[in-house]
Amino acid sequence: MTNVLLTLEDVYKKFQDGQTEVDILKGISFSIHTGDFVSIIGPSGSGKSTLLTICGGLQEPTTGKVVFKDIDLYNLSKEELTEFRQKHIGFVFQHMHLIPYLTALENIMLPLVPRKIAIQEQIERAKFMLEQVGLADKANRYPNQLSGGEQGRVAIARAIVTNPSLLLADEPTGNLDSKTSKEIMDLFAALNKKGQTILFITHQLEYASYGNRMFEMKDGAINEAVLK
Numbered sequence: 001m002t003n004v005l006l007t008l009e010d011v012y013k014k015f016q017d018g019q020t021e022v023d024i025l026k027g028i029s030f031s032i033h034t035g036d037f038v039s040i041i042g043p044s045g046s047g048k049s050t051l052l053t054i055c056g057g058l059q060e061p062t063t064g065k066v067v068f069k070d071i072d073l074y075n076l077s078k079e080e081l082t083e084f085r086q087k088h089i090g091f092v093f094q095h096m097h098l099i100p101y102l103t104a105l106e107n108i109m110l111p112l113v114p115r116k117i118a119i120q121e122q123i124e125r126a127k128f129m130l131e132q133v134g135l136a137d138k139a140n141r142y143p144n145q146l147s148g149g150e151q152g153r154v155a156i157a158r159a160i161v162t163n164p165s166l167l168l169a170d171e172p173t174g175n176l177d178s179k180t181s182k183e184i185m186d187l188f189a190a191l192n193k194k195g196q197t198i199l200f201i202t203h204q205l206e207y208a209s210y211g212n213r214m215f216e217m218k219d220g221a222i223n224e225a226v227l228k
């Protein structure tokens with residue numbers, strides 16, 4: 001039985017830098033399995049965010065294939081790709097991107113809106129997610145009434161309220177102090193323990209080692225570290 005969730009096959013990404021074309025990703029291949037907790041670590045500008053967006057169906061590679069289960073992502077139409085992302089992918093970004101004029105609960109409900117789910121069920125599911133991330137008592141707070149770590153928790157709850165097969169996080173601890181960062185990483189670890197597949201970027205080895213696999217990016221290539 002195979003439980004491969006995502007496969008990248010010889011992925012290249014080139015960007016135009018003035019007159020020259022620069023290869024940012026140079027033939028990346030790997031597979032992620034259901035239940036994996038994978039970190040990507042590497043120097044600034046090495047292409048980590050570019051890789052993550054390609055994995056999440058947000059940015060097409062120049063060449064190469066991205067296959068999710070048996071779906072060849074970049075063969076989908078724009079509409080199909082949007083639907084795919086809504087159904088299968090959760091995103092958490094460094095700056096959280098919470099909507100300032102919506103409460104924590106309403107922020108978490110947002111991804112459910114396009115699904116035409118009855119409003120009461122949206123509320124119930126968002127409340128359940130708040131409990132999962134330990135913020136049941138902060139449902140009616142606005143983002144500016146929450147600490148950085150609490151905002152991170154809301155962003156994570158929002159990313160997983162749709163039960164995505166894959167959670168992608170781009171430096172989720174980037175703006176947080178070390179105590180709060182550890183809390184967020186502990187939350188990821190707890191979610192992974194419950195079965196959530198996670199691929200995340202970090203600059204810090206300490207957090208990279210939370211995962212069961214670690215990818216090191218350098219000069220457009222990836223090297224999987226051997227973990228003990």
Ligand SMILES: Nc1ncnc2c1ncn2[C@@H]1O[C@H](COP(=O)(O)OP(=O)(O)OP(=O)(O)O)[C@@H](O)[C@H]1O
Pocket residue numbers: 015016017024042043044045046047048049050051
């Ligand atoms: N749309 C674009 N057009 C041109 N160059 C780009 C574009 N997007 C990214 N780049 C370049 O590609 C390189 C990799 O960027 P990327 O954001 O993927 O790196 P990163 O490893 O995530 O960096 P950081 O750790 O600083 O966030 C950088 O040199 C960046 O300037």
